[in-house]
Amino acid sequence: MTLNITQKIIKKHLVNGRMLPGEELSVVIDQTLTQDSTGTMAYLQLEALDILRVKTKRSVAYIDHNTLQTGSENADDHKYIQTVANKYGIFFSRPGNGICHQVHLERFAIPGMTLLGSDSHTPTSGAMGMLAIGAGGLEVAVAMSGAPYFMKMPKVCRITLSGKLMPWVSAKDVILEVLRRLTVKGGVNKVFEYGGTGVSSLTVPERATITNMGAELGATTSVFPSDAVTLNFLKMQNRENDWTSLAADYDAEYDESIDIDLGKIEPLAAQPHSPDNVDSVKHLAGIKVDQVIIGSCTNSSFQDLMKVSEIVKGRKISKNVSFVIAPGSRQVLSMLSSNGALSHIINSGARVLECACGPCIGMGQSPATDGISLRTFNRNFKGRTGTPSADIFLVSPETAAVSALCGELTDPRDFGNCPELNDSFDFIIDDSLIITPDTDGQDTSVIRGPNIKPFPLNTALEEKVEGNILVKLEDNITTDHIMPSHSKLLPFRSNIAYLADYCLTPSDPGFPQRAKEHCGGFVLGGFNFGQGSSREHAALVLLQLGIKAVIARSFARIHMDNLINNGILPLILEEEKDYALTEKGDLVCIENTLEQLNSGTLITLKNITKNKELRTRVDCSDRQKQILFAGGLLNYLKNDH
Numbered sequence: 001m002t003l004n005i006t007q008k009i010i011k012k013h014l015v016n017g018r019m020l021p022g023e024e025l026s027v028v029i030d031q032t033l034t035q036d037s038t039g040t041m042a043y044l045q046l047e048a049l050d051i052l053r054v055k056t057k058r059s060v061a062y063i064d065h066n067t068l069q070t071g072s073e074n075a076d077d078h079k080y081i082q083t084v085a086n087k088y089g090i091f092f093s094r095p096g097n098g099i100c101h102q103v104h105l106e107r108f109a110i111p112g113m114t115l116l117g118s119d120s121h122t123p124t125s126g127a128m129g130m131l132a133i134g135a136g137g138l139e140v141a142v143a144m145s146g147a148p149y150f151m152k153m154p155k156v157c158r159i160t161l162s163g164k165l166m167p168w169v170s171a172k173d174v175i176l177e178v179l180r181r182l183t184v185k186g187g188v189n190k191v192f193e194y195g196g197t198g199v200s201s202l203t204v205p206e207r208a209t210i211t212n213m214g215a216e217l218g219a220t221t222s223v224f225p226s227d228a229v230t231l232n233f234l235k236m237q238n239r240e241n242d243w244t245s246l247a248a249d250y251d252a253e254y255d256e257s258i259d260i261d262l263g264k265i266e267p268l269a270a271q272p273h274s275p276d277n278v279d280s281v282k283h284l285a286g287i288k289v290d291q292v293i294i295g296s297c298t299n300s301s302f303q304d305l306m307k308v309s310e311i312v313k314g315r316k317i318s319k320n321v322s323f324v325i326a327p328g329s330r331q332v333l334s335m336l337s338s339n340g341a342l343s344h345i346i347n348s349g350a351r352v353l354e355c356a357c358g359p360c361i362g363m364g365q366s367p368a369t370d371g372i373s374l375r376t377f378n379r380n381f382k383g384r385t386g387t388p389s390a391d392i393f394l395v396s397p398e399t400a401a402v403s404a405l406c407g408e409l410t411d412p413r414d415f416g417n418c419p420e421l422n423d424s425f426d427f428i429i430d431d432s433l434i435i436t437p438d439t440d441g442q443d444t445s446v447i448r449g450p451n452i453k454p455f456p457l458n459t460a461l462e463e464k465v466e467g468n469i470l471v472k473l474e475d476n477i478t479t480d481h482i483m484p485s486h487s488k489l490l491p492f493r494s495n496i497a498y499l500a501d502y503c504l505t506p507s508d509p510g511f512p513q514r515a516k517e518h519c520g521g522f523v524l525g526g527f528n529f530g531q532g533s534s535r536e537h538a539a540l541v542l543l544q545l546g547i548k549a550v551i552a553r554s555f556a557r558i559h560m561d562n563l564i565n566n567g568i569l570p571l572i573l574e575e576e577k578d579y580a581l582t583e584k585g586d587l588v589c590i591e592n593t594l595e596q597l598n599s600g601t602l603i604t605l606k607n608i609t610k611n612k613e614l615r616t617r618v619d620c621s622d623r624q625k626q627i628l629f630a631g632g633l634l635n636y637l638k639n640d641h
Contacts, residue, residue: 002249005223006156006191009131009246013114015148021155021255022189024621026148027131030113031058032140035100037065037361037485038118038535040077040494042137043084044455046144048634052442053089055146058108060434061085062093062100066490067356068363073491076449080494082435087444088144089437097433098329098355101125101297105208106331107431110242111226116143120215120534120558121297121378127207128233129226129246134215136536136562138633150623154191154220155255158248161198163263167418168411171206172299172376172396175213176268177260180278184476185528187217188557190256194224195248198262204233205301212298213378216275218531218556236427267411269374270394273382274476281399282411288320291373292404294397295326295353296360299376302332303421304397309341310419311401311412312348318407324365326353334428348405362386362486374400374409379532381478383506386486452494456544458567458631461597465548465569466589467521469582471508475526479559481506482530482538499537500544512545520546522588526579527552530559539566549590551605551616553579564624567632571603571616578614586610597625 003011007019010027017025034042039061061081066074078095085092093103101124111129115122118137125132143149192214207224214222226246234243267281294308305327317323325345327333333355336342346352359365360377366386367373373385373392380392402412484502492498504511515521529552530538539562549569553576563570573579586609596603597618605614630636
C-alpha cells in the first residue's frame with residue numbers, strides 16, 4: 001500500500017482505529033508544548049490526572065504570551081508553570097527565550113514525530129515533517145499522562161508547488177493565496193500536505209510560515225517533506241542526528257489536490273477583518289499607514305528579519321509610521337545583534353520588542369483610534385489588537401518593511417532590487433534559558449499565586465436539557481469573541497470565574513449577566529463557530545456561565561472538541577431556515593437527551609416559544625458521546641476509562 005506523508009506518520013503512531021476519513025482513531029503523542037496563556041490551565045488539569053511524571057518523549061512549557069507584567073498575576077503564573085514543570089519532568093523555556101513555535105522549530109522539532117500543543121499554531125512544526133496538531137489544554141494534559149490522542153482521520157489534500165517565487169514575493173504570499181482560494185473554513189478536518197518540484201526552493205523558515213498560517217484555514221495541520229533542506233536546517237542547529245528522510249510514496253493517493261505555480265504569485269495582503277479577505281498589494285497600494293509591526297510566530301525568523309534589515313539599511317522610516325520589530329527567539333535576536341543587522345533595524349527608527357508574542361495577541365502596541373496597522377501576523381480579527389476601531393492588514397515582511405519606509409501600503413516590487421540573502425549561516429546555540437527538569441522532581445514545591453483558581457467541572461448530562469437562547473450570533477465567531485484575549489484579561493487565564501464576566505462581550509456586552517440571571521441556557525451561532533485560537537477558556541467560560549449547549553450551523557474543529565471535553569453539547573443545525581426562525585429569548589428544550597444521543601447523531605429540540613422543532617446533529621464518536629454523558633473528559637477519565 002502506497003502512503004502519503006500524513007498516512008505514514010499516523011500509521012507509525014496508530015493505537016486504534018482505521019485511516020479512513022471521518023473515522024475516529026488514536027495516536028501516540030511523542031512531544032507536547034504549552035504556552036503560558038493556556039499552560040496554567042493545562043497543568044492544573046495535569047495535576048488532576050494524578051500522575052508522577054509525564055510519559056512523552058519531550059514536553060516543553062513555554063513562556064511567551066503573558067510577558068507584560070503590570071501586576072503580580074503573570075509572574076505568579078510563570079512561577080507556577082516553572083515549578084510544576086520541574087515536578088512532572090517538563091522542559092521550561094523562560095520568558096525572553098522566544099515564541100514557542102519558533103523555538104520548538106529551532107531546538108526540538110523532529111521529522112516523523114507527533115506533536116500536540118495547546119496553541120492553534122502548533123502546526124508550525126509541520127515545516128519539519130512533523131504531524132503537529134493544536135488542541136485544547138486538557139487534551140494536551142491527557143497526552144502528557146501517556147494516553148493516546150483521539151482525532152478524526154482527516155482528509156489529506158496535496159498542494160503541489162511548482163516553479164519558484166519571484167523577487168519580493170515570499171512564503172507569506174503563498175499561504176495568503178491558499179486562504180484566498182479556500183477561506184477560513186476550507187480546511188476543517190483536512191491536512192494540507194505540500195509537495196512538488198517547488199518545495200525544494202523553500203527554506204524551513206519559509207515552510208514554517210506556510211504551516212503556521214495553515215491554522216487559519218481551520219485545518220487539522222499542514223506538513224512538508226523532510227528533505228535535504230530540512231537536513232541543512234538541522235545541521236545549522238547542530239541537530240543533524242534528529243534528521244530522517246520523509247516523503248510521500250511516488251504514487252500516493254490524496255483526497256483532494258491543488259496546484260500552485262510559485263512563479264505566478266504576487267505580493268498579497270489580508271484586509272480587515274479576516275485572514276481570507278485577500279487582495280493584491282498592487283490593487284490596495286496607497287493606503288496611508290500608521291503602524292507597521294514585523295514579528296509573531298508567522299514571520300519572526302532570522303531569515304525574515306535579515307530581509308527586513310537589508311531593506312531598511314541606510315534608510316529611515318516614514319515620520320508618520322510607528323515601526324515595531326519583535327524577533328521570534330533569543331537565538332534570532334542574538335544573531336541579528338552579532339552580525340550588525342540589528343543596528344540597521346534600530347537606526348531606521350524601529351522599536352525593538354522582547355522575543356515574545358506581544359502585539360499579536362493584543363499584549364501591547366495597540367494602534368491608535370481608527371488606526372491602520374500592517375502586521376506580519378496570522379490573524380486580523382476585529383478588536384484582537386486591543387483597538388476595536390483599528391483596521392489590520394496582514395502582509396509579508398518585505399511588504400511591511402517597504403511600506404514602513406514609504407508611509408503607505410506599497411507593492412515592494414516598485415521599490416527597486418530585492419535584497420538577496422545567503423541561506424547558509426551558523427546559528428548561535430545557547431539553550432541556557434531552557435531549564436531541564438530534575439531527574440526526580442517529586443520533592444518540588446509547586447507554587448500557586450492567589451489568582452490561580454480551581455477550574456469548573458461539569459456534571460453528568462441530564463435527561464432533560466432546557467433553557468433560553470441567550471444570544472444569537474453571526475458567522476465566523478472567533479474564540480477572541482467568546483473569550484477576549486487582550487492585555488487586561490490575559491493575566492487572569494487561571495481564573496475562569498473572573499474571565500466569565502467578559503464572555504462574548506465583544507458581540508453582546510450583556511451576555512454574562514443574562515446568563516447568570518437565567519442560570520445558564522443555550523448559545524446560537526452561525527457557520528464556523530469558534531474559529532481561531534485553541535484556547536479551551538472559550539469553552540470553560542461557557543461552562544462557568546451554565547451554558548448547556550451551543551447550537552450552530554457549523555463548528556471549528558478545536559472549539560467543538562473543547563466543548564465536548566467540557567460536557568457542553570455542540571449541536572449542528574440540519575436546516576438553515578431554523579437559524580432564521582430561532583431568536584434570542586426563545587425557550588428551547590431537549591427531551592430524552594440521553595436516549596436521543598445514545599441512539600444516533602440526530603438530536604431534536606423543541607422551540608417552546610415558537611412551537612417548532614429544531615433538527616440538529618452531534619458530529620461526534622461513540623467515545624465522545626460517553627464523554628458528554630459523563631459531563632466532560634475529566635469525569636470520563638475518573639470513571640476508569
